[in-house]
Amino acid sequence: MFSRYKKQISDTAAKPQKVDPSPAAKPAPVKAESLRKPALKQAATAAPMDKERKRKERLGQIKVELHRELLDNLNLSALEHASEAELRAEISEITTEILTEKSVVLNREDRQTLNKELYDEVTGLGPLETLLQDDSVSDILVNGPQQIFIEQDGKLSLSDVTFKDERHLMRIIDKIVSAVGRRVDESNPYVDARLADGSRFNAMVPPIAVDGSLVSIRKFKKDKLAIDDLVNFGAFTEEMAAYLQAAVATRLNVIVSGGTGSGKTTTLNALSSFIDNAERILTIEDTAELQLQQTHVGRMESRPPNVEGKGEVSPRDCLKNALRMRPDRIIVGETRGEEVIDMLQAMNTGHDGSMTTIHANSARDGVSRLENMIAMAGIEMPLKAVRSQISSAVNVIVQASRLQDGSRRMTSITEITGMEGDVISMQEIFRFQRVGLTPDNKIIGHFTATGVRSHFSERFRLWGYDLPTSIYEPTVMEKF
Numbered sequence: 001m002f003s004r005y006k007k008q009i010s011d012t013a014a015k016p017q018k019v020d021p022s023p024a025a026k027p028a029p030v031k032a033e034s035l036r037k038p039a040l041k042q043a044a045t046a047a048p049m050d051k052e053r054k055r056k057e058r059l060g061q062i063k064v065e066l067h068r069e070l071l072d073n074l075n076l077s078a079l080e081h082a083s084e085a086e087l088r089a090e091i092s093e094i095t096t097e098i099l100t101e102k103s104v105v106l107n108r109e110d111r112q113t114l115n116k117e118l119y120d121e122v123t124g125l126g127p128l129e130t131l132l133q134d135d136s137v138s139d140i141l142v143n144g145p146q147q148i149f150i151e152q153d154g155k156l157s158l159s160d161v162t163f164k165d166e167r168h169l170m171r172i173i174d175k176i177v178s179a180v181g182r183r184v185d186e187s188n189p190y191v192d193a194r195l196a197d198g199s200r201f202n203a204m205v206p207p208i209a210v211d212g213s214l215v216s217i218r219k220f221k222k223d224k225l226a227i228d229d230l231v232n233f234g235a236f237t238e239e240m241a242a243y244l245q246a247a248v249a250t251r252l253n254v255i256v257s258g259g260t261g262s263g264k265t266t267t268l269n270a271l272s273s274f275i276d277n278a279e280r281i282l283t284i285e286d287t288a289e290l291q292l293q294q295t296h297v298g299r300m301e302s303r304p305p306n307v308e309g310k311g312e313v314s315p316r317d318c319l320k321n322a323l324r325m326r327p328d329r330i331i332v333g334e335t336r337g338e339e340v341i342d343m344l345q346a347m348n349t350g351h352d353g354s355m356t357t358i359h360a361n362s363a364r365d366g367v368s369r370l371e372n373m374i375a376m377a378g379i380e381m382p383l384k385a386v387r388s389q390i391s392s393a394v395n396v397i398v399q400a401s402r403l404q405d406g407s408r409r410m411t412s413i414t415e416i417t418g419m420e421g422d423v424i425s426m427q428e429i430f431r432f433q434r435v436g437l438t439p440d441n442k443i444i445g446h447f448t449a450t451g452v453r454s455h456f457s458e459r460f461r462l463w464g465y466d467l468p469t470s471i472y473e474p475t476v477m478e479k480f
């Protein structure tokens, strides 16, 4: 378990760096070149690339032909019972036969690649299979058959994997969605599904997707990042972790806010580790991603309507039902619709210590999002009443951000302290202060407390989480 108290900040810690509000106004002479971004790397010389491309094209052609012939030759009903080794041997045998028949000569390496790709094609998700098996890949984004982007270490790059054509891509999409009893076609052009390994899958097909089907896969991470990992990665500091531990353990209601892929689910999952093992936790998600370490966890997954538009179980239905299941805490993977009403009510009525995430760019923006969601849910309530409901339900908003250099950091921890007139009052306790950019586009910055003491410090103390006041001092905690 994470150590409860922060390590002492040494007096020698650097003072907060002064940020020059207008660096451009500095009269210091700057060489013309230094203003320019470093030039993009030149593409490798054309000739080998061409050769490589031709080789790939040829392999691709052979593969398509072989795949067709394989499907004719393989006994598909026996496939399910065949072991992996048997199937690989069978595929290798049939390909050798067909290649010999066609008098195609391939070197050992190409033959192995071909066999692997054919195996993936027959049993798995074709070209996607290699990327799914590569643990360094966190997201796979397909923009039509020829363009597959991957995210590694927070950075997007174009992979060298492609589909043969749109039909090939559609076949793989069909394979995925039909496995979960859904359908995707012109009349249902988009679909959510979960892959067998737990990865989140979304596809949108033409004509809504203009240049070919769009597929987004968020890979399921077997080992979710724990608090210690996040501290080590510089997502937040030990002081912030100690604060968050106090907040979660003393049952404050916490919302993790952030943009797409900013690390909301990861943060929520890590925060849940501070919940006492004796508590009964119920989780509600669209796609079960959370992996709680506690023993007493009831997991729910909402369900969209089926092809006939029936059978939907919305997050709100799950939440309403969860309230009848004697939960100590409720964790909703993401609040984005009418379930907000029940979420806030649960937070206000005894299920304190509940947590969720929302899609927003700052704590203030997060509150506006909540207000909008309530309005969209058709609840006729004066704005002041809505705000008062929010302010008494939500205690802490943690902002997760993916910065432009691909790093993910907790850029702010803000408390909601009540209402002042018609306005919800908030105070920021910790923040990530950006200072500049290195020549290779890495963000320079540091975490700091704002100097404001937590509104809940007395509560923390009474619950046995007596955080030293020094953690609220506005010194530089960790520099990057």
Ligand SMILES: Nc1ncnc2c1ncn2[C@@H]1O[C@H](COP(=O)(O)OP(=O)(O)OP(=O)(O)O)[C@@H](O)[C@H]1O
Pocket: 138, 139, 218, 221, 225, 230, 233, 235, 258, 259, 260, 261, 262, 263, 264, 265, 266, 267, 408, 409
């Ligand atoms: N601090 C971090 N350092 C490195 N990688 C991280 C960090 N936080 C999250 N990640 C990785 O970033 C990816 C996205 O994280 P996560 O699923 O938590 O984001 P999200 O905000 O919930 O996304 P979405 O909006 O799509 O639900 C995951 O692969 C996760 O492992």
Ligand SMILES: [Mg+2]
Pocket: 264, 265, 266
């Ligand atoms: Mg998420």
